[in-house]
Amino acid sequence: MIQNVNTQNLYKAPRHNSPSFHCPFCGIHAQMQWTLLENKRPMITSATCTACQTASIWREDLMIYPEVGIAPPPHVMMPESVYYFYDLARAASRNLPMAACAFLRQAIARIFVMLGCTGENFNKDIDNLVVREFGNRTFWAPMIKVRLAGFDIVKPGVLDSRDDQAMMELLFYFTNQIIEEAIANPQHVAEFYAKLSDPKNQPKEKKIDPDFFQRP
Numbered sequence: 632m633i634q635n636v637n638t639q640n641l642y643k644a645p646r647h648n649s650p651s652f653h654c655p656f657c658g659i660h661a662q663m664q665w666t667l668l669e670n671k672r673p674m675i676t677s678a679t680c681t682a683c684q685t686a687s688i689w690r691e692d693l694m695i696y697p698e699v700g701i702a703p704p705p706h707v708m709m710p711e712s713v714y715y716f717y718d719l720a721r722a723a724s725r726n727l728p729m730a731a732c733a734f735l736r737q738a739i740a741r742i743f744v745m746l747g748c749t750g751e752n753f754n755k756d757i758d759n760l761v762v763r764e765f766g767n768r769t770f771w772a773p774m775i776k777v778r779l780a781g782f783d784i785v786k787p788g789v790l791d792s793r794d795d796q797a798m799m800e801l802l803f804y805f806t807n808q809i810i811e812e813a814i815a816n817p818q819h820v821a822e823f824y825a826k827l828s829d830p831k832n833q834p835k836e837k838k839i840d841p842d843f844f845q846r847p
Contacts, residue, residue, distance in 0.1 A: 644701035644724075644800055647676070647692040655699050657683035693725070701725060702803050706810040708818070713741045717806060724799060732794035735802035742809055766812030774805055 643652045643660055651662045661682035668688075669675035677686040688696040702721040705714055720734035740750035746765060748756035757771045 642703035642800065642804055644703075644796070645678070645687065645694050646701075647689055647694075653703065654680040654683060654685070655687055655694070655697050655701075656680060656685040658704065659683070702731070702799075703807065706807040706815070708815045709807075709810055710741070710745060710814075713738045713745075713806075713810070716741065720799075720803070724803075728796045728799040729790055729792070729794045731799045732802055733790050735799070735806055736789075738806050739802075739809060742806075742813070746813055760813060765817070766809075770808070770812055 643649075645652045645655060648665060649663065651660060653660050654663075657680060659680070659682040661680050663678040663680060666677045666679065666686075667674070668677055673690045676689045678689065679686040687694050694701070699721070702724040705717050709717060716734045716738035720731040720738065723731040723734060739753070743753070743756040743760075744750040746760060748759050750756065754775065757774060760766065761768050761771055
């Protein structure tokens with residue numbers, strides 16, 4: 632069971648008859664206007680995004696257009712080897728949350744290996760990353776609570792019968808946030824300091840007229 636995890640900033644996946652979710656077209660968390668298109672089995676409905684005015688089409692509880700699954704888009708700085716498993720998870724997100732979770736743990740393991748960790752024991756890897764200041768402990772702590780690590784460890788690529796859609800959505804969130812904390816932020820900081828150290832960005836030293844204080 633997932634407890635004590637802050638879901639305030641989580642991606643809200645499209646769900647049938649939900650009043651709001653992240654639009655699969657524009658990516659904004661927006662209100663949805665539902666319309667009944669076919670009042671017989673299978674029931675066909677549409678959800679129009681109030682932000683971009685584009686409609687998704689649903690057959691019963693399944694979104695059939697667009698065919699993008701219910702997962703958030705990958706982080707813009709996601710490495711290609713990580714994206715491979717992330718994309719597999721997105722494809723599985725429509726009907727196979729258990730498989731999507733297995734792919735996402737594999738994606739997270741790839742990130743940890745790229746950061747110099749083992750990718751085999753998430754608990755030790757997280758401690759290693761905290762010591763190396765790849766994000767603060769406040770960020771990493773919830774990962775342990777969602778069975779990514781600790782005594783209740785689920786190894787990368789292994790199916791776990793306890794995984795459900797809620798777990799899948801958390802793992803999508805954490806995969807993107809790990810990249811933000813451990814890859815994107817350090818790079819942004821490095822680029823910032825590089826600009827500061829560039830001689831072209833240094834303020835010009837003003838010379839003081841030695842006779843300034845002697846003038847009447």
